[in-house]
Amino acid sequence: MTTITDIALALGITPSTVSRALAGNPRVKEETRLAVLQMAQEMGYERNVVASDLRRGLSRIVGIVIPRINREFFSNCIGGAEKVLKDAGYNVIICQTLESYQAEIKALKNLKNYRAAAIFLSHAIDAPNGKYVREAIGDTPLIQFDRVFPDVPGAKIVGANCEGAYKATSHLIKQGYKRIGALAGYMTSQAYIERLAGYRLALEGAGRSFDNNIVFYDTLVRENGYLAAQKALEAGCDALYCSGDFTALGAMDALKEKGVRIPEEFGLVGTANEGFTALTSPTISTLSQHPYEMGQAAAHAFLDGRTDTQVIPMELIIRQSSNKKH
Amino acid sequence: MTTITDIALALGITPSTVSRALAGNPRVKEETRLAVLQMAQEMGYERNVVASDLRRGLSRIVGIVIPRINREFFSNCIGGAEKVLKDAGYNVIICQTLESYQAEIKALKNLKNYRAAAIFLSHAIDAPNGKYVREAIGDTPLIQFDRVFPDVPGAKIVGANCEGAYKATSHLIKQGYKRIGALAGYMTSQAYIERLAGYRLALEGAGRSFDNNIVFYDTLVRENGYLAAQKALEAGCDALYCSGDFTALGAMDALKEKGVRIPEEFGLVGTANEGFTALTSPTISTLSQHPYEMGQAAAHAFLDGRTDTQVIPMELIIRQSSNKKH
DNA sequence: GAAAATTATGCAAACGTTTGGATTATTTTT
């Protein structure tokens, strides 16, 4: 591996000049800069980023920490962030926590210890609160997205969760469903708290009462949705607003099993616009969160040094599962 | 940030002893080792991995380079590899190339420059050959999986592509389909070459001839599958073996559009067992590749220093799309 | 109890880069 010292030796100058030349520092003459660039090219020089990062106390890595990579929502967020960050010269590394905040702490500490330029975080669902985050990352710049801790300072990119859930629930009401329950997700996460609030607001705005008996908590994966939907049926529901698409899918499993017709007898709306929602039979109505844009917004927030909260709108996509009045 | 020098100062010993103590080197007395460990704990010491990596010329990072993270096949590979590697003390970083080998080269160089302990690679489909890989990574240990370059030496983990495609095609024959075409994928990739070979073997083994007019190349995504299936219909096909699930999905789009009944009038088998194949209507028969196990195998191959090729079996999952004789 | 063997620690260099301040070379000013 060629080093800047090798280049310096070959040109009869010092490593510091080579370093400055490569960095485009105006303190070095145009002529020598070109000579250095050419020699570097010839000798196949590539910067030792480890040495560089050590000396600078900072890397060009941006770490993205998310619950799971195989959720289209998250992989699209990554896509958006990656595009912007790569253009700005950063390398993106992705860490998944599988919803374990212990794993998340490890990932965060790791990134801090690699002197990441920034960390983009969407926290694990089992996190009790956000205290551990700051402890884990020290003063590494933090951009939270989607699942954010309100008590952890710094830039935040969130979906219009309350508004979105309001739209979804209002839609179910307009379609004529009488008893609309909710698969609420985890109340440890602000995003789900807000979705539930939107659900409630829509009900109460339509003169209906909020009934906690038909709100099913801790629902996040397909199996939970399946079990919760069974209870919802017993409780006399004829529709469910689901705070995730996977729980909506699980609910559909349960309904099909019982021979309940969707949307005629039962309405369903999910959240996230996962690709499969357009493939199931019936197709599933859902809330799209514009994840690619959220990723881009996170990247720009970092690059521009923003520390405010940005809200990205959610869009209701009406498909078959809730479209009773065709 | 506390350093080993801080700990050394606090204990009246030297950094070298602290370093050895933390590394569990037997050259340091048990007593001082415990003192160091306790002081490190007290002072909240965390190793500066950048400095450590620089000195050692090697990091504890394993890079996984794949075309896309939002393919269940790949995200499950990652899951398997991550589990094994984390237990062995490595940090996994994931890079997606989006099927661009230019992006892949950047990712590989990057990992080399970060002195990655190993790179796990499933190459981009547009790669002309494997020459660039060795150039990009130098002597970083390389484990190729799924999409491998036969001419690039080192450990390889591959699916039993030929055998799998043989099983899938034989199944279509047994189901009574007369004219079975193929969505073959890209012939730049060994995996797809072998799948096509398995398809051909099955046809010829059943006394049928291989007809290149009903083999559709460069099919990888849904849209390609849609277009190719239209041509397949014109060419009189009544079944397709698809070397990917997304192309099978596209084919289904085209068939539905034309009002062709699946599986009665047309049979489909995909490859990869993406989650959605069990959700569509009809559900899609497919080949499962045991991705989690492939990821684990890759990790073990690295940890054990293996350099041979391991073949992971493929399993035919018969669902509705090919099950004519119910 | 001195020599030898063993154990524990210290010293100093190295990894490759970056950067503040010093030095030398060049240009401008008077």
Next chain:
DNA sequence: AAAAATAATCCAAACGTTTGCATAATTTTC
């Protein structure tokens, strides 16, 4: 042509760790 100002380069330290070799401390051997 000397002084002053500017430009270009060099020097040397620093980032925090690891590690071969040297030294010091302790234990064993005779």
